[in-house]
Amino acid sequence: LNSVVIAGAGHAGVQVALSLRQEGFAGRIALVNDEPWLPYQRPPLSKAYLLGKIDATAMQFRPAAFYAEQRIDLVADRGAAIDRQNRRLLLASGAALDYDHLVLATGAHNRPLNVPGAALAGVYGVKTRADAEALAPLLATARRVVVIGAGFIGLEFAAVAAAAGAAVEVLELGERPMARAVSPQMSELFRAAHASWGVNFRFRTAVSEIEGDNGKAVAVRAADGERLPADLVVYGIGVIPNVALALEAGLSIDNGIRVDANLLTSDPHISALGDVASFPCLQNGERLTRLESVQNAVDQGRLIAARLTGKPAPYTALPWFWTDQGNLKLQIAGLSTGADNHVVLGNPATQQVSVLCFRGEQLLAVESCGRIGDHMAARKILARPPALTPAVAAAPGFDLKAWEA
Ligand code: FAD
Incomplete structure (x- = not known):
């Protein structure tokens, strides 16, 4: 194995590159980064970075010099297509990277808010450093914030907005906060905590429209007709895995890029991991499972690097997760x-x-x-x-x- 190409320089892609070097891989590593910054961690985007507690440098995995020292080529480009026959990743710029092994670490994008007005100014998701940089200054002036979705990211943002002094309304289709991920008892603890910080919840409530004035969001209209004035609207209603590259290349897809217990796709020269990968999860009865967590990206990255350096093993790591709210x-x-x-x-x-x-x-x-x-x-x-x-x-x-x- 002489050349590993990694598409996507988020938590998963960076971990594969770091672990390959730690495992003694001496060949070429190309890490294709389609964001305009050095690779960075996402968790602070809805927490410490928004609160101004850390700066952008502190979110970076490593300084630029590290990649040079480790001979990890950061390629500022985007994977556009996979030529599986010739083992080549074609890039958006028109260039191409030959690989012996390709790693797909393309993550996920926010599920879009499909209601009228979703494209108005003042409506944000929180996925990238660009999102957080646009949002952070608005927090200082926003008086009325509406959060759509009471999942982890929506609630982390709600806590930050409440701490910044805004009146916060959270609209959620389900019956309780974080319902897909935590017990009713833990939901209740967090509901009560948010309420004590001044966050108001509306459960079993769908959004029908975002109303604008001069191209800017001014209110959220709930399906029951209620109008909630807002000068800032943030949504967190789940993510969609970035499978386009894999799909067009004919790889198996099943709620993400389908991989086996070794994190190999249906092509033995291509692996996938992190938010984009659907793997047979031991802790979920071997059902195909897609996890969105730092632990999953890191442990899967280590496993792939170990396999590529001659130490294959099935993925069995215990999933774990954290969220900081208030x-x-x-x-x-x-x-x-x-x-x-x-x-x-x-x-x-x-x-x-x-x-x-x-x-x-x-x-x-x-x-x-x-x-x-x-x-x-x-x-x-x-x-x-x-x-x-x-x-x-x-x-x-x-x-x-x-x-x-
Ligand atoms: P990503 O980090 O999304 O990286 C994928 C990268 O691939 C992106 O840079 C994307 O632009 C790029 N890409 C996509 N398509 C292409 C292409 N064709 N070519 C090249 N590049 C491409 N997890 C926790 O465990 N705890 C937390 O508290 C927590 N908080 C979070 C807060 C926020 C705001 C967000 C957004 C996520 C949070 N997560 C948290 C989840 C965690 O950040 C993700 O699970 C993790 O980043 C997944 O890593 P990944 O590399 O698979 O995907």
């Missing part, structure tokens, strides 16, 4: 899909709680708010054969850290 940090270990039984440790009134999510007798996931020790213990417990049962966890005085030790 003064609260929520950490999740495992996947709670299918949970039917919850054991709560700690007192929700203190905002320091762990929710253990079981399906029958099997522990699936642990959600910890303000209990970092529990989160670390949960990651260890979930990574080995399941033994913690609901009966043991529900006993008075049960301590997750002590049980793990």
Whole structure:
């Protein structure tokens, strides 16, 4: 193997490049970056960077000199097509990169808001550094903010906007915050916390239109007819994987680029990972699963680099995730899909709680708010054969850290 080409320089693509060098790969690495900056991390975009707590340099993975030292060619371009027969990635500029192995790390884009007025000025998603740079100065002046979608990103932004002094309304189709990802108990803790910060929720509420004046958003119209004045509208209603390159090249697609347990696509010379990849997930009953998290991008990047340097292994890493909202940090270990039984440790009134999510007798996931020790213990417990049962966890005085030790 002499040449690895990586399309996409986000968390996943950068990790593949770094890990290849760490594993001793001496060949050529080309990392195709279609954004106008050095590769950077996205989590601060809706948190510390928006709050002005860190600057853009602090979001970068590495300084420019690092890539040169490591002989990682940052190619400022965009993958336009894959010539699988000749093993060549064609670039938007007209240039091309020959590969022995191609890695698709193209991530995902925001699901667009498909309502009239979505293209008005003052309506934003939060996906790129460009989005955050456009949004940050508006926070200083926005008085009325409407957030569409009570998922992680919508709520992180809602907390930032409330801290900046705006009146914040969150519209959500579902019945509770973060419903796809967390237990009802944890949703309630965060709903109450947001309410205490002045965030107002409307659940079971669809958006029918964004009203504009002179090309700028001035209000959000809910499907029930209610009109919510807004000088800033931010939406976070999920993402769509960037599969165009793979699709046009005839690779298997299934809610993302379909890969096997080794993260290989249907072409043995092409791997895919991160937000764009749909993989058989051990913690989800081997069902094809697409995860949007730093952990997933990093662990999958390491696995691909190890395989390309002669140490193949199936991907089995435990999924984990975090979100920061206001003064609260929520950490999740495992996947709670299918949970039917919850054991709560700690007192929700203190905002320091762990929710253990079981399906029958099997522990699936642990959600910890303000209990970092529990989160670390949960990651260890979930990574080995399941033994913690609901009966043991529900006993008075049960301590997750002590049980793990
Ligand atoms: P990305 O980081 O999206 O990178 C993909 C890159 O590929 C992009 O630069 C894209 O422009 C580029 N690209 C696309 N098509 C092409 C092409 N044809 N050619 C070349 N390049 C291309 N995760 C957590 O675990 N915790 C958090 O708190 C958290 N907060 C987040 C906050 C925000 C605002 C966002 C947007 C995400 C957050 N995430 C968080 C998710 C995490 O950032 C993603 O899961 C992670 O970035 C995925 O990495 P990736 O490399 O697969 O995709």
